[in-house]
Amino acid sequence: MERRLYSGRDVKRAHSIDDLRAMARRRLPNFCFEYVEGGAEDEATLRRNRDVFGEIAFLPRTLVNVEKRNQSVTLFGARSASPFMIGPTGYSGLMFREGDVKLASAAAAAGIPFVLSNVSTVALEEVVRRAGGRVWMQVYMYRTREFLAKLARRAQAAGIEALVVTTDSAVFGKREWDLRNYIAPLKLDWRNKFDVLRHPRWAANVLWPHGMPRFANLGDLLPPGQNSVKGATITLGQQLDPSLSWDEIRWLRDLWPNRLIIKGVLGAPDALRAVQAGVDGIVLSNHGGRQLDSAVSPMDVLPEVVEQVGGxxxxxxxxxxxxGSEILKAIALGADAVLLGRATTYGLSAGGQAGAERAIEILQTEIDRTLGLLGCPNIAGLDSGYLRYLRHASPLPQTRTQARHAHDEALLA
Ligand SMILES: Cc1cc2nc3c(=O)[nH]c(=O)nc-3n(C[C@H](O)[C@H](O)[C@H](O)COP(=O)(O)O)c2cc1C
Incomplete structure (x- = not known):
């Protein structure tokens, strides 16, 4: 017999991120849900990102006093209530009115950082002002460097703590399930138009009274009147710079005085280059399976990266x-923090700020419970001794890993 999920709208009744996903699926028209959900091409990267967690099991300790449990961590010298934050997701205003502010406010209320995508529908200054809390901002390296410099100056004036440069998108990945909804770029087919009519709750929240939300940070980059999704998509496509190299990161390093983070590293050699470029942090990422298909999961390479550049x-x-248990597996392998993409977007899509807050609350309680069950009351004491690999697929056997590092170091020398 098929098991039944809760079918209502009360986000408090969601017990897992999957429950919020099911609620998001019901509230969003198909083309919006697909924008969030899908991965590139055969979605092998997307699957790998999930499958990897099943290969790592916990090895708990028993008879440890776990009456008081602590999941807070220090990130760049400041406390974060939990070892995760909300990562950048562009165009969140399509899922919920002023989605960027709702996500940022949910993060601030929970005491965790928020990373604003530069393709947001609320201006960065307004997000910082209305949400409070720790706000970082993600940018792409646009061809028009002066625009990027201007954006960085605005971010600095607004009090943005860290700039996160996404480096895995010099060429657009192909999300075929997303594309199938359109007859031409951004022109929905009749089935999807009909589907929008069947979602009046979403339409009243997102489309009324101005129609599709517009991008709010790209004013200086887009030609006048072109901040619509269509105008922006065309211009952004032309603006993404496939000739990007580490030199540009050094240029940005000289320009930006606060924390600088590179998002899109997958492996120890690039992590070492990031150290050489003088950045403060890296986000191991395959863009949630939305760019290169058949890529490794960041979890696959985490141990070797930590071994090379940890500290x-x-x-x-x-x-x-x-x-929450998956976040703890990453922390046990040496990560400083985890970024969430779809998990909090499902919450936002299911119920706005309350939904995003529920997503965070679910993960925080899962982490708290898992720390208790692991016999590890303080997250600072969590290490790979609490884990066992079920199948020796990753990381690579020591000898081969070491040989590769020797080779990489020789390359870098
Ligand atoms: C709807 C959506 C929009 C995204 N937009 C951006 C973006 O604007 N900039 C960026 O660097 N990454 C973007 N990402 C990638 C996320 O920051 C993150 O790398 C990815 O979602 C993590 O995987 P997860 O969704 O499985 O948690 C987006 C992801 C999704 C799902």
Whole structure:
């Protein structure tokens, strides 16, 4: 017999991120849900991001006093209530009115950082002002460097703590399930138009009274009147710079005085280059399976990256995290923090700020419970001794890993 999920709208009745996902599926028209959900091409990367967690099991300790439990961590010298934050997701205003502010406010209320995507529908200054809390901002390296410099100056004036440069998107990945909804770029087919009519709750919240939300940070980059999704998508496509190299990161390093983080590293050699470029942190990421298909999961390479650069910069990662226990597996392998993409977007899509807050609350309680069951009351004491690999697929056997590092170091010398 098929098991039945809760079918209502009260986000408090969601017990897992999967429950929020099911609620998001019901509230959003198909084309919006697919924008969030899908991965590139055969979605092998997307699957790998989830499958990797099943290969790592916990080895708990027993008869440990776990009456008081602590999951807070220090990130760049300041406390974060939990070892995770909300990562950048562009165009969140399509899921819920002023989605960026709702996500940022949920993060601030929970005492965790929020990373604003530069393709937001609320201006960065307004997000910082209305949400409070720790706000970081993600940017792409646009061809028009002066625009990027201007954006960085605005971010600095607004009090943005860290700039996160996404480096895995010099070429657009192909999300085929997303594309199938359109007859031409951004022109929905009749089935999807009809589907929008069947979602009046979403339409009243997102479309009324101005229609599709517009991008709010790209004013200087887009030609006048072109901040619509269509205008922006065309211009952004032309603006993403496939000639990007580490030199530009050094240029940005000289320009930006606060924390600088690179998002999109997958492996120890690039992590070492990031150290050399003088950045403060990296986010191991395959963009949630939305760019290169058949890529490794950040979890696959986390141990070798930590071994090479741990202590020299902050090592964060994202991709596939839907449970508190999964976040703890990453922390046990040496990560400083985890970024969430879809998990909090499902919450936002299911119920705005309350939904995003519920997503965070679910993960925080899962982490708290798992620490108790592991016999590890303080997250600072969590290490790989609490884990066992079920199948020796990753990381690579020591000897081969070491040989590769020797080779990489020779390359870098
Ligand atoms: C709807 C959506 C929009 C995204 N937009 C951005 C973006 O604007 N900038 C960026 O660096 N990453 C973006 N990402 C990637 C996320 O920051 C993150 O790398 C990824 O979602 C992590 O995987 P997860 O969704 O499985 O947690 C987006 C992801 C999703 C799902």
């Amino acid at each position: 020299k910069l902050s090592v964060m990662l994202d991709g596939g995290f839907r449970r």
